[in-house]
Amino acid sequence: MFNQFRNKFPLTDEKWMEYTNCFKRLEIPAKTILLEEGEVSKRLFIIEKGIIRVWFNNNGKDLTTQFFFENQSVASIESFMKKLPSPVVIETIEPSVVWWISKNDLDKILEEIKEIPELRDRFINMLFERTFDYMKHFVSFIKDFPTQRYLNLIEERPQITQRVPQHYIASYLGISTVHLSRIKSKLLQKK
Amino acid sequence: MFNQFRNKFPLTDEKWMEYTNCFKRLEIPAKTILLEEGEVSKRLFIIEKGIIRVWFNNNGKDLTTQFFFENQSVASIESFMKKLPSPVVIETIEPSVVWWISKNDLDKILEEIKEIPELRDRFINMLFERTFDYMKHFVSFIKDFPTQRYLNLIEERPQITQRVPQHYIASYLGISTVHLSRIKSKLLQKK
DNA sequence: GACAAACGATAACATTTGTTATCAAATATT
């Protein structure tokens, strides 16, 4: 799982082993909840196989805020970093294989690699990229009609439209399942 | 302008002077454009007095994405950091007084203070807080109806509802000016 | 003070989207 990233980290083999050994493997079925709403997030997950969605309950309805696929890392970030109760649920969509690391272990590693400017910069960059992603998604909500947002999704995140059940996509787009179904049938008519 | 922050920065008086001298003062009328769409952002602004909005043109209509008030810093961040053409316009709403620093000067300062862990951590924290803010705003768009979003705004960002013209607020909420007007009159009826 | 521009409220109507219910197809479970 981690060997594919080995050459990206300027670490000794010893440190590399020490760090990667902090991760534990987990095989879990579909619809497994990895973090409950209200729980303090103490684990960061990396997906080897499967799909994870992050959602919260809004007046009895699921609202999906993010999807994650293979090789992405997942956590309720604000809860994880500040030890606050998580507002969101983390749950698998498909049967999945994930690796997790405890906050304690990760903190130790981050503290150690702080002295390596290269890794530090990459970490900061990662945060910025995440910010930019949110901005784009947010802008699309005020800018585009649902139909356009759906077309954007097909274009920019084909994994979502191909692998994720449609009612999760609807809540991700901020519309009802019925309306997404209508959008799809209208798009088919035009073709 | 900067003396109020003096005690927050563990710097020598010499360094402090050197850094603050990089900023230039600017007095400008309302509706002054500080950054054009498509231009590469080379300045970071700090507001001494006034209001700035960030917006972009969408099919001939203004869409406001952010408001900034006194003591906040403003830039088209992705453009500023990566030297890309800015997708947004930065413009004053009121007659304003702003200070600006060039990207060159700021880069030099950031490079120097990198060695001060305290400042470095605060910088990283700032990035995270910005990310969390975007998340909240974004979640509110899929979670709440416009009426609730407007109530949230009154509650959480009273400066906006009190000082910003209503048609800018409408585009910020992602609704038409007419609809915001309706929302306001309905809220008044209920009282 | 006169005029123009900006701002905001409101009405009438069109369009978009949500809600509820029903049915069909796909998938999982036994």
Add this chain to the structure above:
DNA sequence: AATATTTGATAACAAATGTTATCGTTTGTC
């Protein structure tokens, strides 16, 4: 294979929101 569950499509109706137009008020400019 039989059954239950999940998923998705569709129709009918209700509610939310946009569009266009008009009017009055405020604000800025000369």
